[in-house]
Amino acid sequence: MNTPAEPNSFRIGPDEQGMFGIFGGRFVAETLMPLILDLEAHWEAAKKDPAFKAELEHLGTHYTGRPSPLYFAERLTEHLGGAKIYFKRDELNHTGSHKINNCLGQILLARRMGKTRIIAETGAGQHGVATATVAARFGLPCVVYMGATDVERQAPNVFRMKLLGAEVKPVSAGHGTLKDAMNEALRDWVTNVENTYYLIGTAAGPHPYPEMVRDFQSVIGTEVREQILAAEGRLPDLLVAAVGGGSNAIGLFHPFLDERKVAIVGVEAGGRGLEGDEHCASLTAGRPGVLHGNRTYLLQNEDGQIKEGHSISAGLDYPGIGPEHSWLKESGRVEYVPIMDHEALEAFQLLTRLEGIIPALEPAHALAEVIKRAPKMGKDQIIVMNLCGRGDKDVFSAAKHLGMEI
Amino acid sequence: MTHTRIDKAFARLRAENRPALVTYFMAGDPDYETALRIMKALPGAGSDIIELGMPFSDPMADGPAIQAAGQRALKGGQTLARTLEMARAFRQGDDTTPIVMMGYYNPIYIYGVERFLADARAAGIDGLIVVDLPPEMDEELCLPAIGAGINFIRLATPTTDDKRLPKVLENTSGFVYYVSMTGITGSALPDTSKVGAAVSRIKGHTSLPVCVGFGVKTAAQARAIGAVADGVVVGTAIVNAIANVLGPDGRATADPAEAVSTLVRGLAGGVREARLATAE
Numbered sequence: 001m002n003t004p005a006e007p008n009s010f011r012i013g014p015d016e017q018g019m020f021g022i023f024g025g026r027f028v029a030e031t032l033m034p035l036i037l038d039l040e041a042h043w044e045a046a047k048k049d050p051a052f053k054a055e056l057e058h059l060g061t062h063y064t065g066r067p068s069p070l071y072f073a074e075r076l077t078e079h080l081g082g083a084k085i086y087f088k089r090d091e092l093n094h095t096g097s098h099k100i101n102n103c104l105g106q107i108l109l110a111r112r113m114g115k116t117r118i119i120a121e122t123g124a125g126q127h128g129v130a131t132a133t134v135a136a137r138f139g140l141p142c143v144v145y146m147g148a149t150d151v152e153r154q155a156p157n158v159f160r161m162k163l164l165g166a167e168v169k170p171v172s173a174g175h176g177t178l179k180d181a182m183n184e185a186l187r188d189w190v191t192n193v194e195n196t197y198y199l200i201g202t203a204a205g206p207h208p209y210p211e212m213v214r215d216f217q218s219v220i221g222t223e224v225r226e227q228i229l230a231a232e233g234r235l236p237d238l239l240v241a242a243v244g245g246g247s248n249a250i251g252l253f254h255p256f257l258d259e260r261k262v263a264i265v266g267v268e269a270g271g272r273g274l275e276g277d278e279h280c281a282s283l284t285a286g287r288p289g290v291l292h293g294n295r296t297y298l299l300q301n302e303d304g305q306i307k308e309g310h311s312i313s314a315g316l317d318y319p320g321i322g323p324e325h326s327w328l329k330e331s332g333r334v335e336y337v338p339i340m341d342h343e344a345l346e347a348f349q350l351l352t353r354l355e356g357i358i359p360a361l362e363p364a365h366a367l368a369e370v371i372k373r374a375p376k377m378g379k380d381q382i383i384v385m386n387l388c389g390r391g392d393k394d395v396f397s398a399a400k401h402l403g404m405e406i
Numbered sequence: 407m408t409h410t411r412i413d414k415a416f417a418r419l420r421a422e423n424r425p426a427l428v429t430y431f432m433a434g435d436p437d438y439e440t441a442l443r444i445m446k447a448l449p450g451a452g453s454d455i456i457e458l459g460m461p462f463s464d465p466m467a468d469g470p471a472i473q474a475a476g477q478r479a480l481k482g483g484q485t486l487a488r489t490l491e492m493a494r495a496f497r498q499g500d501d502t503t504p505i506v507m508m509g510y511y512n513p514i515y516i517y518g519v520e521r522f523l524a525d526a527r528a529a530g531i532d533g534l535i536v537v538d539l540p541p542e543m544d545e546e547l548c549l550p551a552i553g554a555g556i557n558f559i560r561l562a563t564p565t566t567d568d569k570r571l572p573k574v575l576e577n578t579s580g581f582v583y584y585v586s587m588t589g590i591t592g593s594a595l596p597d598t599s600k601v602g603a604a605v606s607r608i609k610g611h612t613s614l615p616v617c618v619g620f621g622v623k624t625a626a627q628a629r630a631i632g633a634v635a636d637g638v639v640v641g642t643a644i645v646n647a648i649a650n651v652l653g654p655d656g657r658a659t660a661d662p663a664e665a666v667s668t669l670v671r672g673l674a675g676g677v678r679e680a681r682l683a684t685a686e
Contacts, residue, residue: 017542027511027538029467031563031588034570173473179464186466191589193565290512290538291464303485304516305463 010257010333013324018207020327026206028293031190040208042113047215052108059104060219063137064094066101068220070227070384075354083237083377085370087387088224088252091359097389098217098248099130099201105216107134110197117192118142120199121185123150123178123244124315124362125157126389127201132166142166145185148176150314157393175308178318182292202245203322206293210323217251224384225255232382238263238373241386242366243336244280244315246322248388257333266325267369269311270338280309282321283329283336296323312341312401313361315389343368345401348391360389361398410532410557411504412580415454416615416636425632427452427677428617429670430508430641432459432475433492434484436652436662441479443663444648445496449503451667452674456496457535457641460489460509467537469592475645478656486513486522490529497530506533506559506580511547519547523554533557533580541573548577561585562608571611581615581637582608592642594621602634625676632680640673 013020026036046052060066069092073085090098110118118135120142122128128144135142144161148170151158161168174180189198203213228236239256241249243266256262271279279285282297289298291306299307299319311317328334344361347368352358359367363386370385377383391398399406419426429448434441448456461476461484468476493505507526514522514536526534534551541548541560548558557580565588566574575582586601587593605616618631619639628638647669651660 026540026542028540029537029563030540030561030574031467031565031585033540033542034565034567174463183464183466187469187590190467191593193588290510290515292466293538295515298512300512300516302516303487304513305480306512 007331010328010331011254013327014207014211018211020324021330022288023296023323023326024207024210024294026293027290027295028206029190031193035193036206038113042109043208043212046109046112056105056108060101064100064104065092066219067223067227068092070224070231072231073355076351077374079354080371080374082374082379083381083383084379085374086228086236086382086384088220088384090220090248090386090388091363091390095126095130095133096392097126097130097360098220098251098386099127100133101219101251102201102213102216102247103127103130103134103199106199106212107138107140110140110199111138113197115195115197116140117196118199119145119185119188119196120201121145121178121181122201123147123181123317124313124393125150125154125161126315126393128166128168129157129160129164131199131201132161132164135166136164143188144168145171145181145188147178147181148172150177150181153397154314154393156396177308177314179306179308186292202247203250203324204245204292204294204296204320210294213247214250214254214324217247218254220248220251220386221253221255224252228382228384235259235262236382236384237377238265238381238383240265240267240366240370240383242267242316242362242388243321243325244269244318244362245320246325248386250322250324252386253334264334265369266334266336267365268336268338269309269313269316269365270340271310271312272341274338277307278310279338280311280316280318281338282319283325284338286319288326291320294323296326297321297329312344313365315360315362316365337369339365339368345398347371348398357387358391358395359387360391361394362389363387408555408557408579410555410580411502412455412506412532412557415504416581419454423681425635425677425680426454426615426617426637427628427670427674428455428457428619428637428639429453429644430457430459430639431644431648431666432461432472432479433489434461434479434482435475435645435648436478436656436658437482438484438488438492440658440662442492442495444666445492446499447663447667448670449500451670453503453670455504455506455637457506457508457639458489458493460486460507460513462510462513465510467590469590469642471592471642471645471649474649486517490525493529493531501530504532505530506535507531508535509537511536511538514547519550523550523556526556527554531556533559535559535561535583537561541576544577552577552579559583564588564604568607571608575612575614578614581617582612583639584608584616584618584635585620586618587620589620591620598630598634601631605635625672628673628676629680632677638677644669
C-alpha cells in the first residue's frame with residue numbers, strides 16, 4: 001500500500017461528513033439520523049459557548065479533581081535504567097479513571113438538548129460507573145447495558161452502578177461482552193429516540209461522537225503539555241497509552257500530534273497471541289470495515305462478520321477501535337503495537353511493588369510497552385504514559401490469574 | 407423512473423387495485439436448502455415481493471427474532487456469496503418476482519461494492535435495503551447501485567420529518583419502506599390511522615409506492631395496513647413461523663416451508679381484502 005502524502009496538520013479531522021480520511025462517518029439507521037444531526041448542531045453550539053466550557057472546567061476542578069498530577073516514577077525509572085518515566089495520573093480522578101472527563105461533558109450536552117433519560121454501554125464497568133455517577137449528580141435516570149460475561153467478571157462495578165441508582169441490563173447475545181452491549185444500547189436508542197441520550201464511552205461510533213469524546217478527553221494531553229514543560233522545560237520524547245476504543249489514548253495524543261519530535265505509541269490487547277482469535281488487536285490484525293456507526297479497523301472474517309475478541313482486560317475487549325486511530329495508523333503518525341495478557345499481568349505486579357500504585361489492567365498494557373522501550377532509550381530522554389485507571393476493580397480477576405485465593 | 411421487476415410488479419398491482427405483500431425471511435435460515443425451498447414457495451403462497459435477509463453478526467436495528475435467525479444462518483455456514491447463490495437458484499424457476507436484498511453494509515463492503523453489484527445483477531437482484539446507510543453515505547453504495555440498475559430502497563421513519571424527507575427520498579427508487587415506529591423489528595404495531603397519516607405525508611413528497619412494515623403479524627393487520635399503503639411488509643412473523651417448527655437441537659419438527667406458506671397464504675388473503683374493506 002502507498003503511504004498517503006503527509007498532511008500539513010494531524011489535528012484538523014474530522015471533515016464535515018465526520019470522516020478522518022476514509023474512516024469515521026455516520027453509518028446509522030435512518031431513525032437515528034435526525035438525532036445525530038441534532039446532536040451535532042448542539043455540540044457545535046456548545047463548543048463555542050464560554051458558559052459550557054466554564055461549567056465543564058468547574059466540574060473538572062471541583063468534582064473530578066483536575067488537573068490530575070504528572071508523576072515522575074523514580075523507582076521504576078531506576079529499575080529500568082533508561083528514559084525518565086512520567087505517569088499522567090488520571091486514575092486519581094473521581095470514579096477511578098479517565099472516563100469521567102467524557103461523561104461530564106456529554107451529560108451537560110444531554111441537558112442542553114433537553115433529554116431526560118441516559119443510556120450507556122460498558123465493558124469493564126468503568127464507563128458505566130462514570131455514567132451512573134454523572135446521572136446521579138444531575139438527577140437523570142440511567143440504564144447501562146453490559147455483556148453478561150462482563151457482569152460476572154466485573155461484579156464490584158455492577159454493584160457500584162446499582163448503588164448509584166442505575167439499572168444494569170445484562171446482555172447475553174454473542175459472547176456477552178462490550179460489542180454486544182453496544183448493539184443493545186443502539187437498539188434501545190432506536191426505540192426511545194425521543195427522550196433518550198446515548199452517552200457513548202469511547203472515541204468511536206457515528207460522527208460527532210469520535211470528535212466530541214476526543215475533545216472532552218484532550219484535557220489529559222493539554223495538562224501534560226503544561227506539566228512536562230514545568231517539570232522538564234521541554235516536551236517528552238515518547239507518549240504511550242493503551243487503546244481499546246481509544247479514548248484515553250486520543251486524549252493524551254491529540255494535543256501532541258503536530259509535535260513531530262514526539263514519538264507516539266498506542267498499545268493494543270494482544271490477548272493470548274495474534275495467531276488465533278484470542279486477542280483484540282484490531283489495528284495490528286484487523287482490516288477496515290463498518291460497525292457501530294463508523295468505518296474503522298475491525299476484527300472480522302472474510303465474509304465481513306465481526307469476531308469476538310479476547311483480552312484479560314474487559315476494557316480492551318472490543319473488536320474495533322476509534323476511527324481517528326485508524327487514520328493515525330494509516331498516516332503513519334502513531335505506531336500501534338500489541339501486548340499479551342501475561343505481559344500486562346507482569347507489568348501490573350511490577351508497578352504495584354515498585355511505585356505502590358495498583359494500575360488497572362488496561363494501562364498495565366501501556367506499562368508493559370514502556371518496560372520494553374525505556375531501557376533502550378537514553379537517560380536524558382522522557383516518556384509520558386497515561387495511567388488512565390486504577391486497579392481496584394481488577395484485584396479479584398488478577399488474583400484468579402495469579403492463582404491466589406482471596 | 408427505473409424499470410426493474412419491482413416497478414413492473416407495482417404497475418401490475420395498481421391495475422389489480424391491491425397492495426403488495428412484501429415478505430422478509432433470512433437467507434440460510436435454518437439452512438441453505440430449506441431456505442431455498444421457503445423462497446421458492448413464497449410467490450405461490452401470495453408474496454408479491456421477496457426481501458432476502460443477509461445475515462450479519464451485529465444486526466443493530468433488529469429484534470430478538472431476526473437476531474436469532476441471523477445466528478442460525480451464520481452457524482449453518484451462510485455467507486453473502488451463498489445468499490447470492492440462493493437468489494440465482496431461485497431465478498432459474500422464477501423470472502418475475504422481485505428480490506430485494508436486505509441487511510447491513512459491512513458484508514457488502516468486505517465483498518467489494520463493485521463486485522457485489524455485478525454479482526447481484528447477474529443473480530437477478532432488483533433492489534437493496536441497507537439499514538446502516540443513510541442518505542449522508544450515498545456515495546458508498548446507493549449511487550453505484552443506481553448506476554448498476556438496482557433500486558436502492560430507503561427506510562423512512564416517524565423521526566424523518568418534512569424537512570428531512572426530500573433528502574431521504576432523493577436517491578430512493580423502487581418503493582419507500584415506511585418503518586411504522588421508532589424501534590427494532592418485531593415490536594408492536596401502532597394504530598392504523600397514524601400509519602395512514604404518515605403514508606399520506608410521504609406521498610406528498612414522492613410518486614413512489616409506499617410500503618409499511620415493522621409490527622405486521624396477522625392477516626387482519628395486513629388488511630388494515632394494506633388499506634392505507636401500497637404494500638405491507640411482514641418479516642418477524644415469518645421468521646417466527648420458521649423458529650416455531652425448530653426443536654431445541656435446531657432440527658425441524660415440521661416442514662418450515664409449509665409453515666411459512668400457511669402464514670403467507672393468510673396474509674395474502676388479508677392484503678387482497680384491503681381495498682375491498684375501504685370501498686365498503
